[in-house]
Amino acid sequence: MKTQTVKFFLALQLISLFLITSCQGDDSKEVTxxxxxxxxxxxxxxxxxVAYLDIKITHPEIVNGEEKKYGEIEITIPRTHTSLMLSLKQFNLDNNKYSIFPAIGEQQDFSKGSVTYTISSNFDKNKSVHYNVKVVAEAGSVNLNTKITGFSFEKSKNPFLESTINAVKIIEYENYSENAIYILVPVGTDFSKLTPTIAFDAAKLYYSSGTEFKLYTSNTMEVDFKYPKRFYLQAENSNGTKSKIYNVIVDVKDPVKFExxxxxxxxxxSGDGTATQFLPAVVKWTNQGNHPVRGMAVESYKNKTFPFDYTGDANTITAILSNPVGGTDGVLPGEKGDVNITVRKMPVAGKYKTTAVFAPTFNFNNHTIHNWPVTERVEGIFNTVELSIESTISE
Known part of the structure; x- marks a missing residue:
């Protein structure tokens, strides 16, 4: 009986020892x-x-199980991908053991600098490491220039044009903040629906139709050039330290048309040759261009004919273009103005003739057309226009 009791207790101890060892094994497994x-x-x-072109990774510094220095990641993406709102696509660690924040798919704004990502233990949230992630565009060739080199309306993009039209003048005005591009289209062109083709020697090109400049990325963009709209281009160098702004002026070669x-x-x-007869609004003229036309004096007279032999240079007939609408800065596009004529009461009766030659110019300072002398920021880009006048002086 005593022997059986001893055997029973020995067996019980062996079972206990096995259970303790098994439990210890489970605890050990949980720790690992x-x-x-x-x-x-x-x-x-x-x-x-976007698929990146290159990546450089420096891992965090860990000493005795504690993070001493954040890790660094620098990612290079193509220059053609302009948006820096980006997100992590895939987390390459065991999701049962680790988690990352910001999470997969959550977009971050990398344009403001590095974004810190935190990797935490799922077993102890106090244990974590960090990576400062930076995204940069691939390096391109350095361009320090800031020029617009070409501007045109290609027929392929503007099918209503008979042929491609190039700018008549691209000019930089020294000591001014704005430069100019002048391009002249046929009469009747819809100024509100033109697609330009732009060539430039610069790292970047921006455009503005109003308050802010945006990156110009396509030569297929339709632009509204119709007065009073304005269109600006800004050419910038690679360093972003220098730029030039150009204002694009679109008009026609012959803004003034006589009825x-x-x-x-x-x-x-007739008279003694000293008195004159003022004849207002003898005929109308139309502004068929794209900017206001102010009152305009004659540049010169030619083809003068008298009913008697005369070799001098006197003007029996003179003319001027005027704006019949008060309060406006010139005759607006599509509207009409007056031709006022003055005839000198000559003593010899008969028919007198002359041709008045008008030479309109564009004033960049106020974006109007007048007969200012060509000078800095006043451009003689238009054709001259002629007005033949006949007047009969009777006794």
Missing amino acids: NNPDLENAQLKSFPLSE QLPVITPNVK
């Missing part, structure tokens, strides 16, 4: 599932929005 920070390392950082030619005035009574 608790990952250490040395293994919390990112081997890559794929992006959801009838020649103009025949009412008869004027």
Whole structure:
């Protein structure tokens, strides 16, 4: 009986020892599932929005299980991908052991600098490592120039044009903040629907139709050039330290059109040659261009004919273009103005003739057309226009 009791207790101790060992084995297994920070390392950082060209990874410094210095990741993406709102596409660690924040798919703004990503242990949230992630565009060739070199309306992009039209003048005005591009289109062109082709010697090109400049990325963009709209281009160098702004002026070669030619005035009574007869609004003229036309004096007279032999240079007939609408800065596009004529009461009766030559110029300072002398920021880009006038002086 005593022997059986001893055997029973020995067996019971063996079972207890086995259970204790088994429990210890389970505890040991649970401990090994608790990952250490040395293994919390990112081997890559794929992006959801774009495939990167290069990546450089420096892992965090861990001393005695504690993070002493953040890791660094620098990602290079193509220059053609302009948006820096990017997100992590894939996390290459065991999701049962580790988690990352910001999470997969959450877009971050890398244009403001590095974004810090935190990798934490799922078993102990106090244990974590960090990576400062920076995204940069691939390096391109350095361009220190800031020039617009070409501007045109190609027929292929503007099918209503008979042929491709190039700018008549691209000019930089020294000591001014704005430069100019002048391009002249046929009469009747819809100024609101033109697609330009732009060539430039610069790192970047921006455009503005109003308050802010945006990156110009396509030569297929339709632009509204119709007065009073304005269109600006800004050419910038690689360093972003220098730029030039160009204002694009679109108009026609012949902004002034007379309703009838020649103009025949009412008869004027003869006199002693000192008095004159003022004849207002003898005929109308139309502004068929794209900018206001101010009142315009004659540049010169030619083809002068008298009813007697005369070799001098006197002007019996003179003319001026005027704006009949008060309060406006010139005759607006599509509207009409007056031709006012003055006839000198000559002592010899008969028919007098002359041709008035008008030479419109564009004033960049106020974006109007007038007959200012060509000088800095006043451009003689238009054709001259002629008005034939006949007047009969009767006794």
